[in-house]
Amino acid sequence: MTTLVLAMLWVRRGQAVALALLSLLAVAASVAAPAYLRAADRAVAAGQVATATPVERGLALSKSEDDRNDPQAAEGNGLGFTTLGPVLASLPGFTGVYASEYPAVGIEPDPANRTRFVFRQDVCAHLSLVSGRCLVGEGDAVIGEQTAKRLELAPGDTITLAYAHFSTDPRTPIFLADGAEKRITVAGTYTVPDPDAAYWGAHGYFSADTGDRPGEPLFVGFATLNTMDHGATVKSVDSTAGPGALDVDKLDGLRAALGDLTDLTGKLNTTVDVRTGLPDLLDRIDSGRAAARQIVPVIAVPLIVLSCFVIFLAAGYGAEGRRPELAVVALRGVRWYERWWLTTGENLIAIVAGSVLGCVAGQLLVNLMAATLFPGVGAAAGFASLIYAPLAAVAAVLAALLAQRRQLFAQVAALLRRVPGTGRRPPVLEAAAILLAVVTGVQLAVSGGDPTGAGLFAPALIIFAVALVVARALLPLVARIASRALRNGRVGVALAGLQLARRPGATGLFSLLIAAVAVTVFAFCAVDSGTRDREVAAELGTGAARAVSVQPVTPSQLMTAVHTVDPHGTFAMAVARTPGNAPGEPAGLAVDAPRLGAVANWPGSGPSAADVGALLHPKAPDAVIIRGQDVNISFEISGARATIPLNLTLAVSSITGRGSARISLTQLGNGSNEYAQRVAACAQGCRVDGVQVNSTDATSGVAAHLRITALGSINPVVPAVSAERLGNPAQWRMSSYGKLTADDGALGVDIDAPSGMGTSGAWIQPVDAPDPMPIVSSGRPADVITGLDGRTLAVDRVAEVPAVPRLGLRATLVDLEYADRAATQSGMATDAEVWLSATAPADVLDRLAAQGLVITGDIRATVARDQLDNQGPALALWFYVLAGCLAIVLGAGALVLAAVVDRARRVEDLSALRTQGLDRRSAGRATLWAYPMMVLIAVLAGTGTGLAGYGLTGWALPLAGLEPPPLPLPIWPRAWVIALVALAILVVLGGVATLTSRNLRRSVL
Template identity: 35%
Template sequence: MIALVRAALRARWRSALVMMLLAAAAAGAAAAPLLYEPAARRAATVTEVAAAPAAERRLTAERHLSPVVPDRTQPERAFPPELIGDLPTVAGFDSIGGLWTNGLIVDPAALPPDPGETLTGLNGTLAWRSEVCAHLTVTAGRCATGYNEIVASARTADRAALAVGDTVVFHTSDRYPLNRYTVVGLYTPADPAAGYWAGRPFFAGWQARDPVADPFFTTRETVHRTLSADYVEAADLVARPEAFPGPARTATDVVGRWAAGTEWSVRTDLHALDARITAGDAQLRDGLALAGLPLVLLAWLVLWFAVSFGVALRRTEAGLFALRGTPSSLRWALVLAEAVLPVLAGTPLGYLAAWLLVSVVSATTLDGAPTVTPAAGSMWYAVAAVAGALLVGLAAQWRAVVAPVAVLLRATPARHRQVAVSTLDVVAGALAAAAAYQVSAVDEPAGGLELLVPMLIALTAGLLGARLAGLLAGRAAGRALRRGRLVRGLAAAEFARQPAQLRVVAISVIVFALVGFSATASVVAAEGRGDRARIDLGAPRVLTVADAGEQDLLRAVRAADPEGRYAMATARITRAELDALAVDSTRLATVADWDPRFGPDAATVASLIRPRPATPLRITGESVTVRATAVSPPPDTRLWITLLPATGPIVRVRAGDLRDGTHEYRAAVPACATGCRLGVLEVETPFAVEYAVDVTVSAITDATGPVDAGLTDPARWRVTSGSVLDSPDLAVDARGARLSHTGRGRPDLRLIPVVTPVPLPVVTGGEPDDVLPSATGPVPIARAGHLAAGPAGAITLVDLEYADLAAYDAAMAAEPQVWLRADTPDSVVTALTTHGLVITGERTVAERTTVLAGQGAALALRFHLLTAAGAVLLGVGALLVLGADRPRRVRQLRALRAQGLGAGPAWRSQLVAQLAVVGAGVVLGLAAGALAWWMTRGAITYYVDDWAGPAPPDWPRAEALLGPVTALVVLSLVAAGSALSLRRAVEER
């Protein structure tokens, strides 16, 4: 028996080799997704963690401490507080300790102060942070390692005139003595946005109107022994990719137990990052769960075709075995041996090939992916696929054992029962229709089912297409032969008469349907990621900057790019009721990467949110004078002026006590030497039962002369509305702006210049709130236009200058950014720094696209391209199997040549027949792929989050044809090569 099996395998080694390769393909297709998943999941986690904001990667435990005062009657006799011991440790997290206190950096020349004077200086911080020296770039001297040694930032040293070796005086509280430290080095932070700083604003106060110097870094002992009214002690745990998913979910409990006590507060946004990673893992798992199934099914189908085709070729041999009385057990043993041995031999080869392929793909395309290692799960899937291949092989040889001798010895095989074939068609079509309806009708992710629908539709199209192609070819053959078109007629006859041809048509349809769908999904997903990246950022390049005032941000950007060609300032407006993106609308149309799907174009939006230039009242010089007429003002009624300098804190000065009649009230404002903006004129009245106020402001003068304040223009001045206090009456005429009020309610006597349109215009896709909170009371808001979506995820846009002026609060910008065009010269970026902005990071559309492409959903779709490539290889295998019928075709063609047919038409008919198989697959397969895409396009998951922006396009760009064209070229070359191999044999006669 063994010798017989060896002889059979040796004689039919090509068939055995084909079965082995097809079994290997099935095993590899089943194992590859499970080998790929751990590497892809780790790569997606690395990408997500690297792109996450600092707040989502940190877990912070923090408490405020006061010094120990044994005797409350002597608060100046204090001792340092007791600090915590070891830091908490969690796997996958970097634990960073911190201790700091705030105070004033005092000029030694101002010591000792005059009696009764309060010490003044630059706000500063004395801080310790574990391993801080490794994260500083020391530009002079060395890092602080000893008691009372500090390192100062280079810009703080420049402002405070410090050098290495100088003594710094640090004042923490009037009740404690002054502290003196030695500057041993100067530093610049290596990367203020690095995870080490855990998102803490250590370097963010430099651009504030009341600046805060960069920290003095020192030892923990130095901070601990510096007496202060308040210390902040903290432990920051910064997550690395290996913290997810396990340790990240228990870290809060671990730190909570470490920081037990009411004085500790534990904060974290880890849950948001963990939720995205978990969602990405689920999307990857669902997408890969069915990724290999179409390829396994196709491998089984090709295996069925290969085995059944081989059985048909040696049908006579099986009939002779039966005729000679060979026992059925021996015939079954021979069949089993010929089917089982090649399949078993192909199993380890397929698994090894899958491991090598996934290892190469992971190493070359996945950032941060671990080494791919075999796992039990993938091996079991490979075994299951091979078991299916064995069943397919045995089923295909069933007829060779059980068929009657007369049937096996027939020269022409019997036709298949049409009922059985039609039943298979109906079952496949019903499954495809049900799955397609499920993913298209249910408005939620289909759990990976959307990626199985193409296989079901392709199978249905292949079965029906093969039947249709056979019918059409039969009719075409008769018509062509009657008209004397021999090549076309013989090709059509070959196509119609041979069942093997039609089976390869079905396989070819499935191949092209899978390739077309995968290429379409890949191109659409890539286009959608590119569009989303541009929308997420708002511009080709986005610079993040350290905290700066809204006006400071605008001023610096406009100074760096005075023509408005490259740069635009943006910030978030988060003042209570209004949540919007504020932009410098004078540059919106030039700089922003505007998507037409937003609705109106950028220029239109800019004109809607900024219908006219702002008109702030400018005061220049160190004094301001107001001429006012008061009618019998109550005693102690005062006139106050609020001014907003270009830099520095808001100035509120008393101009004097109002007197009856017309007088001039003058206030000294040194902070306005370089210019200020007038904020408010305020009349302060003493508390009374009845209020009677009548004040008319008729002129304002600064150091340069009269100010064109528009005091006779009713459109230039207003009073508060919506305040808890009563609103006074305002009358503006040729005499000036008159405030008057009589009643029992206390009035809000603030006269406010109108510098922007009221109500404040916004363009939004939501329902904007009615007012913008401001220092002068609520400012009304009105919708000026509608947006379907907006840049940087914003649904509401407002002009940044308008929003800042309307708020009258000289606020710090929230999330300040500078948007840049792609062709922005380096000189503009350098000028931003020159004009006071501190750039903390840069993001580009390409980087954002890379992040989106590294998420779970994108990686699952990418893997389906490998599935499509495997389908093409199986299609090649099917064509090679079809070419094994070469002896029969040579005999037929030589017989036709004996009848007078020329050699050229003979072999060209075979070429046309072979290419027709591929051509039918292209036409029907791409149609099936397009139908599958149309049915499932809405159910495919592209992103980890529930992004509400514009959806990816319905149809891909032209490059989606690259995949089908490549498959067409490969299969056509194989088919043509099979036909051309007959040429010499046919010409020999």
């Protein structure tokens, strides 16, 4: 019997090869998923390490030890080489750099400035010597090139230094010598080739130093630093990951070593500052790997189910074509196991052979992808990749047996029938598929979008349920169209349509093609949606092409610096956070609104950034400006109780970015008063923020009349405001504790606070900003916002946007200049930033620093995009591309196999019709149009099925990243992308269908 089976296999070797290739693809898909996950694990780790900051790739230990007063430190038991040995050894693959430093005085002429006296292990290898030599023995030092020029020092000079500490007396903010002097020889002068190298850690050696000096420490050897009489010393170890130290297979050991590090530092019996971003990096890697393990199986499951479906259909087609042979076998009365082997052996041998080859093919396919997508990472081949291969092989065998069940048990008469029964089977399979799709879909929704457990099968079951239902509904429609074509005399079209609708297995083949197209469309929907999500998260989440954070400054200082660097408003914009203290108040940004359109990344829908900027910054009255540093205010008080004098405070802010000031006048009684005070910040002009009036007793009632008669400068004598504006109460605002009146060319203030004015007092401010304040918001509108001074501002929502850059779906935008004017005094801006467009010059950071801004961070949208592209979700989606391609290959293979099996019968049928008078043209159309017509309908139906499946389940995929910001992330792919994918599928499947049909046509004609 085996010989007979092998002979049958050889005779139908083309059909056997096709079936073997299909089973190869089925098993390869089951191998590819775990193999790809192993490769993705390595790629996620490598990508996150490559885009991590130096702080995240290392750790720093530091503490201050006083050798004079700490016996442990004096005996070498502190944070030194002896105690650090076990710490460094517990971090395999990390390179540690030991350093110590303390302040010294002796060469700086200003005692407010100290010299950083630093030992750093192997420092000479990281310096570039300008003159002289590097460190050799005790007493040598190297000094920075600019410091040497400033202090007129050269190699060979001797200097005298002493340990110093900073004075604790606030009246004398200087460094005081606190140790014996030591003579040091200047061995050489240096520059630093790469001040941002990981070797230097986060010590800020080369940042701007006090006294407007460049950061250039005095580097010495350990013996020099240790033998000098000194007190408190800052000792540190910077440990940085070397090549391979953060490979994915070493992460568990590293995590354990970090735990041991905590124990070791605790044993030092002192306070050790441990600074590291490694735990965050490790968590990010773990989250990325977990996300990939969620995303990849979602497409792997329908791909494997599709593979089994293909084998089921292929085996069924093959068995259907062998009905006469099987009838002869049954007629001869062979034993049941012989009949079983003759029926199934041919297919089983092909499936087993293909399954074995599929194990190798799946791993090789992933190896090729990994080499292309993740160069230098590798695919981590191993037996773990074959974990699902036996299951896939068994599933393929079971699918083949299930497809041949009728031929195994059918009667001889049934097998001898030329055409199987035409009665339509009840829709049991469709009903079961729909039921399972509903159950798994509900489970996915109930789980909150967690594609695990039963929810993992939801996309596959929904796709196949829809495909089965659509195929069952469309084929009768095709049959009716064919019948109508026959009545109208279009014989070729009618024969092609009837071939689709009435041939055995047509429903199964049509369902398979729809499912294959749907799986591919689903895959590319996820790929394009993920790409768009990451683009929005990077660009809109950053806010602009670059977001540069700076040390705290006032809004006026921030805007002045930005306007000086970018006077035309083409590439830079000042940004700060609004306090957001009110209950339920959304987060907010205060921006230099006129520059919004030129700088900010903006949502694709809603009003444009330029339009929003114009709405946020309408024309407003000019600010009240004092022209001179000798600020003058004149006023009269009447009606005040002698026991409760008033306090008056004038708040001003420099218009040139020199900060703000408060002029406080206390214990004021009835009568006329005129005060002048020099305010250095106002040398080039100040804006009046407001005048505050309160009493010496915050809880006692106050009733008085204040008459402000003059406000300006007396050197030169320039009034800040004209008498017409000063005396016009409409040009001023007072929010509480009284009202404003016109008082004979002066501003009258009727103070009425029966219960006292509290600590905030009454504020009189010029009307130089819109009231209520215009805001733009996303999400539920805010009734009020918190101003920059912490007070509540009434607002007018002038527009709604889909999202606020950086902040997302529920947030507000307000103009920074007007918010600053509305504040009673300009304090430090919260989270001050400068947003830059892509056209910003390369030296923009230097220009900002020249204006007094201290840069503390620099976030680029391109870097954020790179980080997202190297996270687990993005890397997992490459498997979707592979799955989509495999699905189409499976569909094409099934189409070829069906054509091979049908070929003999269709040639026989059409040849008989030709003999009976069917014209050549109609016969040609019947052969050429059948499979291409099926492909066209399947592509259209499959595209809709894939979109439906993605719409019902795609929302659960974490495509945007590990922690997506609250932004309007696109759920649906772009229409042109899906159209292009559908066209590509049509070309591939249509080409296969056309080639098979042309071969049949040659046989018939």
